Amino acid sequence: MGIIGGAPLAYQRTPSAGPHPILRLASRRSVLALVQLRQVESALKASVPDIDLLEVLLTTTGDDGSLPLSVGDEVGLFTSALEAAVSHNQADAAVHSLKDLPTEPSDLAILAVLERSAPWDVLVTREGHTLEELPRGSRVGTSSPRRAGFLALARPDLELVEIRGNIDTRLAKLDAKQVDALVLAEAGLVRLGVARAWQRLGPEPLLPAAGQGAIAVQGRADHPLAQAVRRIDHRPTHRAVEAERACLQALGGGCNLPLGVWATVQGRRLQIRGSLLEGGHVGSASAEGDLDAAQALGEQLALALRRALGSS
Numbered sequence: 001m002g003i004i005g006g007a008p009l010a011y012q013r014t015p016s017a018g019p020h021p022i023l024r025l026a027s028r029r030s031v032l033a034l035v036q037l038r039q040v041e042s043a044l045k046a047s048v049p050d051i052d053l054l055e056v057l058l059t060t061t062g063d064d065g066s067l068p069l070s071v072g073d074e075v076g077l078f079t080s081a082l083e084a085a086v087s088h089n090q091a092d093a094a095v096h097s098l099k100d101l102p103t104e105p106s107d108l109a110i111l112a113v114l115e116r117s118a119p120w121d122v123l124v125t126r127e128g129h130t131l132e133e134l135p136r137g138s139r140v141g142t143s144s145p146r147r148a149g150f151l152a153l154a155r156p157d158l159e160l161v162e163i164r165g166n167i168d169t170r171l172a173k174l175d176a177k178q179v180d181a182l183v184l185a186e187a188g189l190v191r192l193g194v195a196r197a198w199q200r201l202g203p204e205p206l207l208p209a210a211g212q213g214a215i216a217v218q219g220r221a222d223h224p225l226a227q228a229v230r231r232i233d234h235r236p237t238h239r240a241v242e243a244e245r246a247c248l249q250a251l252g253g254g255c256n257l258p259l260g261v262w263a264t265v266q267g268r269r270l271q272i273r274g275s276l277l278e279g280g281h282v283g284s285a286s287a288e289g290d291l292d293a294a295q296a297l298g299e300q301l302a303l304a305l306r307r308a309l310g311s312s
Contacts, residue, residue, distance in 0.1 A: 023225050025217075026056040026082045026091035030166055035191045036215045037095045043114060043232040051228060056091040058082060083108060086219055093219035093229060098211035098241055099185075101218065103249035109221040112233035113241060117187040119213035119262060120202035121147060124189075125181045126174060128197045131155060131205075134181060141170065141179035146209060149258040149277040151183065154205040167192060187213040207260025207275050210244035236265040239294040243272045246298025251276065251305070261301070265291060272297055276305045283308030 023044070027037040034057075041053050058081045079101050082094035086108055098113065123131050123140075131154065134140070141163030142148050148160040161179060163170055167188055174182050185208075186200065202208055214237055217229050240263035247261050248254075258277035263270055270293070273286040285304035289297045 020050050020052045021225055022052045022054055024054045024056055024091045026058060026085040026094040029057045029059055032167060032188050032192060039114060039215060040095050040217055047231045048228045056085055058085060092223055092225060093217050096216045096218060098214040098216040099209045101216060103245045108218050110216050111219050111226055111229040112217040113238040114215045115234040116237040117190060117213045119208040120186045120200050121183050121206045121208060122186045122198035122200050123181055123183055124196055124198045130199045134158060138180040140181045140183060142183040145256050146258045146260060147183045147206060150206050185212060203262060207262050210248040210261050211241045214241050239270055239291050240265050243270060243294040243298040246295045247274055247302045250299045250302035270294055270297055272301050274301050274305055276309060278309050281309060
């Protein structure tokens with residue numbers, strides 16, 4: 001591994017004897033990010049066997065677990081370095097947790113979304129308590145305004161405290177009794193093989209964040225290997241998260257917006273529901289339509305949520 005201009009050099013993981021096409025994949029260095037990167041690599045090798053894959057591993061600003069909540073949830077904190085690597089031709093595509101990817105227009109396209117894992121939030125405690133069983137005054141750790149806001153409505157007697165860091169760091173703080181419970185993404189725990197008991201908190205009282213549980217591959221639409229990447233796209237998941245992200249974008253929010261939104265696909269039909277917290281009040285709505293109208297359905301849901309809260 002070398003450094004040129006502050007960016008790590010790519011290294012080849014799948015060498016071959018012949019002149020195969022090479023795809024450079026950018027990823028964060030965290031354990032979970034690498035697990036997700038390997039899922040993408042496996043899918044690509046299964047779909048396009050004659051491709052060579054190189055990894056460009058980066059440390060992003062968001063990987064600094066010491067950042068306060070007000071800074072730590074800024075849009076693009078975990079993704080901008082990866083996007084820059086692709087834009088500056090240091091990588092051909094980037095692998096993201098889709099929920100971290102900003103909804104603002106970009107020169108890069110989401111070329112593929114893998115089939116979604118469980119989108120839910122889960123409650124993890126030392127004793128295996130459920131949300132209903134947690135004693136009054138229990139300290140629940142989360143860095144998400146969405147999770148904190150909806151949990152405060154469900155259990156106003158709990159103390160919601162900011163907690164940052166990767167999954168292992170947060171679990172260590174739980175074991176050290178710095179908090180009594182954690183709210184984490186189920187998908188991350190499953191991908192890391194974490195052997196803990198947890199309670200699923202969705203769809204009630206917590207709808208997931210837009211795109212939660214999905215892995216995206218982002219790149220230039222005109223790249224020579226863009227079509228090869230598109231071959232691993234799971235269309236129902238892609239359409240579902242497209243609708244969720246359209247809702248989030250229409251509401252003008254990022255990670256700080258207390259919005260829960262969840263879309264599902266059955267055949268040609270897409271159903272989407274959402275809950276938005278504003279001023280201590282919750283607006284809830286749903287929409288349904290054709291699979292190919294995902295963008296419009298997300299925007300329709302955003303309008304319905306505004307109306308439910310009495311705003312235009």
